[in-house]
Amino acid sequence: MAGIDPKFGEALKNYGAINFNACYNCGTCTAVCSLSTPENSFPREMIRLSVLGMEEELTSSLKPWLCYYCGECTTYCPQTANPGELMMSLRRWLTSKYDWTGLSGLLYKSLPLTIVAFLLVAIGVISFAASQAFNSETIMHYGHYFEMIAIGAVFAFILFPNIIRMWYFVMVRSGKKLSLTTYVKTSGELFIHMFTQKRSLGCDDNQFRWFEHFILVIGYLMLLFTTVFLDWFGSQNLFVILLGYVESALIFIITVDFVKSRIQKNREVSKNSQPSDWFFVIWLLLMGLTALLVRSFIGLGIIENNLWMYLIHLTVLAQWALIIVPFGKWTHFLYRSFAMYFEALLAKAN
Amino acid sequence: MKKKIGVYICHCGGNISDYVDVEKVKKSIEDEGGVYLAKTTMFACSDSNQKDMVDDIKGNELNGIVVASCSPKLHLTTFRNVSERADLNKYNYVHANIREQDSWAHSDDKNGATEKAILLVKAAIAKARLAEPLIPNKIQAQKAVAVIGGGIAGMKAAIALSDKDCPVYLIEKAPFVGGRVAQWGNMFTSNQTGEELITKLYHELIKRKNITLFTGAEVTHNAGSIGDFRLKVSVQPRYFTGTCEEKQLQQAIDACPVEVLDEFNFNLTKRKAIYRNAASEYPQTATIDMENCTRCGKCEAICDKIDLSQKEEILDLHVGSVLMATGFDPYTPAEGEYGYNEVDNVLTLPQFVRMLELSDKKLIRNGKEIKNIAYIYCVGSRQEEDGNTYCSRYCCTSAIHTSVEVKKKFPGVYNYHFNRGIRTYGKQELLYAESLQLGDIYLQGDEESLPEVSGESGKTMVKVKDILSAGRLIEVEADLVVLVTGMVPRADNSVGSMFKLPKGRDKFFNEIHMKLRPVETFIDGVTIAGACQGPKNIMESVNSALAAATKSYSYVSKGELETEPIVAEVDAELCSWCDACTAACPFDAISMTNESSKAIALINNSVCKGCGMCLPVCPTDALNLIAYSNNEIESMIDALAAG
Ligand SMILES: Cc1cc2nc3c(=O)[nH]c(=O)nc-3n(C[C@H](O)[C@H](O)[C@H](O)COP(=O)(O)OP(=O)(O)OC[C@H]3O[C@@H](n4cnc5c(N)ncnc54)[C@H](O)[C@@H]3O)c2cc1C
Ligand code: SF4
Ligand code: SF4
Numbered sequence: 007m008a009g010i011d012p013k014f015g016e017a018l019k020n021y022g023a024i025n026f027n028a029c030y031n032c033g034t035c036t037a038v039c040s041l042s043t044p045e046n047s048f049p050r051e052m053i054r055l056s057v058l059g060m061e062e063e064l065t066s067s068l069k070p071w072l073c074y075y076c077g078e079c080t081t082y083c084p085q086t087a088n089p090g091e092l093m094m095s096l097r098r099w100l101t102s103k104y105d106w107t108g109l110s111g112l113l114y115k116s117l118p119l120t121i122v123a124f125l126l127v128a129i130g131v132i133s134f135a136a137s138q139a140f141n142s143e144t145i146m147h148y149g150h151y152f153e154m155i156a157i158g159a160v161f162a163f164i165l166f167p168n169i170i171r172m173w174y175f176v177m178v179r180s181g182k183k184l185s186l187t188t189y190v191k192t193s194g195e196l197f198i199h200m201f202t203q204k205r206s207l208g209c210d211d212n213q214f215r216w217f218e219h220f221i222l223v224i225g226y227l228m229l230l231f232t233t234v235f236l237d238w239f240g241s242q243n244l245f246v247i248l249l250g251y252v253e254s255a256l257i258f259i260i261t262v263d264f265v266k267s268r269i270q271k272n273r274e275v276s277k278n279s280q281p282s283d284w285f286f287v288i289w290l291l292l293m294g295l296t297a298l299l300v301r302s303f304i305g306l307g308i309i310e311n312n313l314w315m316y317l318i319h320l321t322v323l324a325q326w327a328l329i330i331v332p333f334g335k336w337t338h339f340l341y342r343s344f345a346m347y348f349e350a351l352l353a354k355a356n
Numbered sequence: 357m358k359k360k361i362g363v364y365i366c367h368c369g370g371n372i373s374d375y376v377d378v379e380k381v382k383k384s385i386e387d388e389g390g391v392y393l394a395k396t397t398m399f400a401c402s403d404s405n406q407k408d409m410v411d412d413i414k415g416n417e418l419n420g421i422v423v424a425s426c427s428p429k430l431h432l433t434t435f436r437n438v439s440e441r442a443d444l445n446k447y448n449y450v451h452a453n454i455r456e457q458d459s460w461a462h463s464d465d466k467n468g469a470t471e472k473a474i475l476l477v478k479a480a481i482a483k484a485r486l487a488e489p490l491i492p493n494k495i496q497a498q499k500a501v502a503v504i505g506g507g508i509a510g511m512k513a514a515i516a517l518s519d520k521d522c523p524v525y526l527i528e529k530a531p532f533v534g535g536r537v538a539q540w541g542n543m544f545t546s547n548q549t550g551e552e553l554i555t556k557l558y559h560e561l562i563k564r565k566n567i568t569l570f571t572g573a574e575v576t577h578n579a580g581s582i583g584d585f586r587l588k589v590s591v592q593p594r595y596f597t598g599t600c601e602e603k604q605l606q607q608a609i610d611a612c613p614v615e616v617l618d619e620f621n622f623n624l625t626k627r628k629a630i631y632r633n634a635a636s637e638y639p640q641t642a643t644i645d646m647e648n649c650t651r652c653g654k655c656e657a658i659c660d661k662i663d664l665s666q667k668e669e670i671l672d673l674h675v676g677s678v679l680m681a682t683g684f685d686p687y688t689p690a691e692g693e694y695g696y697n698e699v700d701n702v703l704t705l706p707q708f709v710r711m712l713e714l715s716d717k718k719l720i721r722n723g724k725e726i727k728n729i730a731y732i733y734c735v736g737s738r739q740e741e742d743g744n745t746y747c748s749r750y751c752c753t754s755a756i757h758t759s760v761e762v763k764k765k766f767p768g769v770y771n772y773h774f775n776r777g778i779r780t781y782g783k784q785e786l787l788y789a790e791s792l793q794l795g796d797i798y799l800q801g802d803e804e805s806l807p808e809v810s811g812e813s814g815k816t817m818v819k820v821k822d823i824l825s826a827g828r829l830i831e832v833e834a835d836l837v838v839l840v841t842g843m844v845p846r847a848d849n850s851v852g853s854m855f856k857l858p859k860g861r862d863k864f865f866n867e868i869h870m871k872l873r874p875v876e877t878f879i880d881g882v883t884i885a886g887a888c889q890g891p892k893n894i895m896e897s898v899n900s901a902l903a904a905a906t907k908s909y910s911y912v913s914k915g916e917l918e919t920e921p922i923v924a925e926v927d928a929e930l931c932s933w934c935d936a937c938t939a940a941c942p943f944d945a946i947s948m949t950n951e952s953s954k955a956i957a958l959i960n961n962s963v964c965k966g967c968g969m970c971l972p973v974c975p976t977d978a979l980n981l982i983a984y985s986n987n988e989i990e991s992m993i994d995a996l997a998a999g
Contacts, residue, residue: 009830009831010797010830010832012770012772012795012796012797015795016795025793027792027793027794027795028789028792028793029792030778030788030792031800031824051825051826054824054825055825057797058797058799058822058825058830060825060828085789
């Protein structure tokens with residue numbers, strides 16, 4: 007017997023859900039959704055569960071991750087209940103549910119708190135630079151290490167435990183038993199989806215956006231690799247240098263396009279931007295841009311006299327790595343990939 | 357006089373001629389006795405053909421016509437008018453239905469259909485040969501209308517009739533006018549209160565000199581028929597000769613030893629046998645409920661304006677038409693139906709509406725503040741076969757409207773609607789949208805999985821398999837369960853039986869035709885309005901009241917009425933008044949009369965519908981149905997059998 011909670015809907019509004027109460031369950035959204043299947047039907051069911059406030063069922067549901075927000079449902083909903091944005095809000099809400107620290111939820115719900123967090127990180131970076139007497143060599147040296155350490159720590163202490171929680175909510179609560187070999191054999195799904203996001207191609211009229219996303223993900227991951235492991239800023243290898251330029255330029259160009267469409271609101275997905283969405287695209291943009299500039303300054307040999315450029319880059323990087331990656335929208339990319347993986351596992355269990 | 361008959365056989369586009377060889381039909385009947393001319397036509401009802409018919413009739417001095425086409429339900433009047441335009445008595449036109457009764461029914465057998473058409477037309481010709489010109493009956497119509505029931509429908513009808521300069525008697529059984537509407541507070545969809553509406557209408561009523569209002573009044577007897585109804589009305593006294601001083605009245609009420617449940621509040625509260633009107637009840641004076649009064653005289657001793665010796669009055673009214681607007685009763689759930697009368701925080705929607713009116717700062721039931729309210733829809737409506745299978749129409753909207761009112765008046769309340777599909781048609785949909793926005797929760801069951809109410813260990817639980825979330829069993833703890841009860845016909849149907857008003861499948865008064873004659877009944881001269889005809893909200897009740905007022909007025913406006921001459925007639929020689937026919941007549945049109953000191957049957961021409969039910973039961977064959985005489989029918993049978 008399921009209990010219901012009319013207060014849940016109010017709470018979900020803090021995660022950006024709008025007007026979903028208007029839903030009268032006609033099912034148009036599910037009918038027009040090109041990713042919904044008879045076995046995995048959404049978004050109407052998700053709206054229904056949200057209206058009823060069936061938290062437990064929502065926590066173990068993967069459906070919010072199966073949606074790539076083409077926005078067809080929102081376009082056709084006769085009640086302007088905005089099912090697409092509801093799915094998006096559920097993703098934000100789920101992220102906060104998975105996050106053991108509870109910080110995701112706090113940051114989503116409060117813009118002032120988010121700004122404070124960004125400021126604190128910036129102050130941290132500047133104080134660190136001051137403690138090193140603004141010596142560019144040591145700062146850049148530690149900066150390089152910081153990237154590696156931050157990535158490792160965020161994964162080990164935040165993201166990994168959160169994935170385990172997600173696994174618990176979804177897989178353990180489902181009551182389905184799966185052998186370790188099945189987990190291993192199916193793991194291919196995880197990486198395919200992580201790198202290609204190929205499922206989003208199923209969204210109608212989504213080919214170009216998928217392509218942009220694909221290039222962005224590849225560019226981002228490669229830039230990470232190029233800076234952390236190939237030491238782009240220090241390398242003398244022409245190929246590495248050029249590679250880095252191309253990657254950061256790509257990130258910059260694509261994120262500019264994303265920002266533009268959020269400003270113009272020309273797609274369903276970009277009509278209702280939450281602060282977390284803005285931070286995500288803008289910081290990605292800034293990362294591409296500042297990395298490009300820093301590397302050019304290094305190339306031109308003017309970085310020592312213009313350390314501020316590197317400090318800006320480091321601040322952006324630190325904010326990205328300490329706030330957006332563990333608690334912000336970046337996690338969607340991770341959870342979505344795991345969702346596909348778990349989905350494939352559950353399908354095997356049936 | 358020898359008949360000169362014109363026969364017109366219609367193609368009906370192809371509806372008839374695709375299956376019936378109309379040319380062959382024409383050839384086959386051309387030589388029938390009396391046929392002067394025979395034609396086929398693409399559309400008999402077309403203007404051009406109508407004109408040709410008029411020319412034919414006039415030019416050839418035809419004295420009978422036969423039209424073979426679609427059902428007479430569609431075009432009987434059309435061709436009667438053609439006859440009249442050609443100065444031919446309209447009863448000399450005979451119709452043969454060769455579409456519904458032939459071409460459509462036998463589309464698989466063209467030869468058979470053609471043969472049948474020939475016979476049907478021949479039979480019609482046989483009847484036309486014997487048809488006689490007839491003159492419609494004329495009867496006097498008393499220019500006055502009795503409106504029975506002073507609810508919102510009756511009040512609006514009375515005002516509309518009065519505005520047409522027609523005297524009206526408005527007869528209300530209760531001591532006050534206003535009906536159910538007086539019981540409701542803020543209402544959908546205009547957000548006015550019942551009090552506001554009734555106050556407005558009452559002042560309109562009493563302003564009009566040609567409306568006579570009787571409260572506490574009931575029709576006890578009816579004789580006569582359309583144009584000439586003779587009613588006996590019993591009027592109960594109020595037992596007041598004037599208005600008591602406020603303080604004295606209160607003392608009198610306090611002194612009254614009789615306490616009964618107050619029906620105005622659907623038994624939520626009690627009142628004395630002497631009681632005040634509610635603010636929405638008119639006329640605004642106290643009254644005494646004689647059914648419960650013990651005549652102890654205590655009140656009389658306090659206020660000298662109270663007079664227990666007043667007697668009922670019997671009045672005779674003479675009217676040309678009766679407009680019935682007796683309204684509805686809210687459905688009373690059976691014992692234990694969704695916990696009714698078993699679980700103590702279960703009540704009906706009408707009760708809840710009153711409870712809201714009576715509640716002030718907090719909504720409290722049994723000393724506990726109400727936070728969670730469960731509404732169970734369709735109680736007493738949309739039941740299984742044998743029950744009330746109909747939808748009561750008003751209740752979805754009313755429940756939603758009430759729940760929105762609750763939320764506005766008592767913030768912090770949560771509403772749970774256990775419905776079976778919301779039917780807030782038209783503009784009422786906006787209320788549903790508003791309620792969704794307020795965060796109300798809608799759970800939907802169906803006839804296979806109705807909600808269940810249980811009250812154990814001080815908790816009232818309502819559960820249902822919600823078909824909108826894949827049949828999940830969902831349970832809600834409710835502080836109050838509101839049964840959204842439908843409308844049923846008035847339990848007391850004595851006035852309906854008195855007028856022999858037919859009832860429909862749903863047991864409400866029935867109209868002749870839902871779409872084309874929506875306020876007329878089979879009892880000529882009696883119209884119906886408001887919720888006595890079936891579940892209606894106020895707008896619909898008032899719409900039908902205005903329509904019924906116009907229809908009733910049309911019966912009496914000219915002072916004279918024409919009725920069909922096709923009625924039964926009695927052969928005084930043959931009739932021996934065995935009384936068999938009175939029982940056979942469904943319309944009470946036959947009574948006994950004395951003609952040259954012999955008892956014989958008398959047909960009331962304005963009541964007889966020409967149905968012919970009395971003919972076969974007459975042992976001496978003394979009855980004849982005009983235009984369907986034995987001769988005519990036999991000649992038709994002969995024509996049909998000859999084939
Ligand atoms: C809980 C509830 C809430 C509602 N809320 C709304 C709302 O918000 N908005 C809306 O549009 N509609 C509402 N309705 C519907 C509305 O009440 C009806 O549409 C309206 O009452 C119908 O009016 P009526 O005159 O046909 O019948 P009634 O109101 O029933 O009046 C009939 C009158 O006839 C009298 N009578 C009966 N028998 C006799 C007799 N034999 N002789 C003489 N008099 C007789 C009765 O005493 C009564 O005064 C509601 C209904 C309910 C049950
Ligand atoms: S299309 Fe709109 S109203 Fe219909 S089910 Fe989806 S969200 Fe609800
Ligand atoms: S109006 Fe609504 S509550 Fe009333 S019977 Fe119809 S469906 Fe049921």
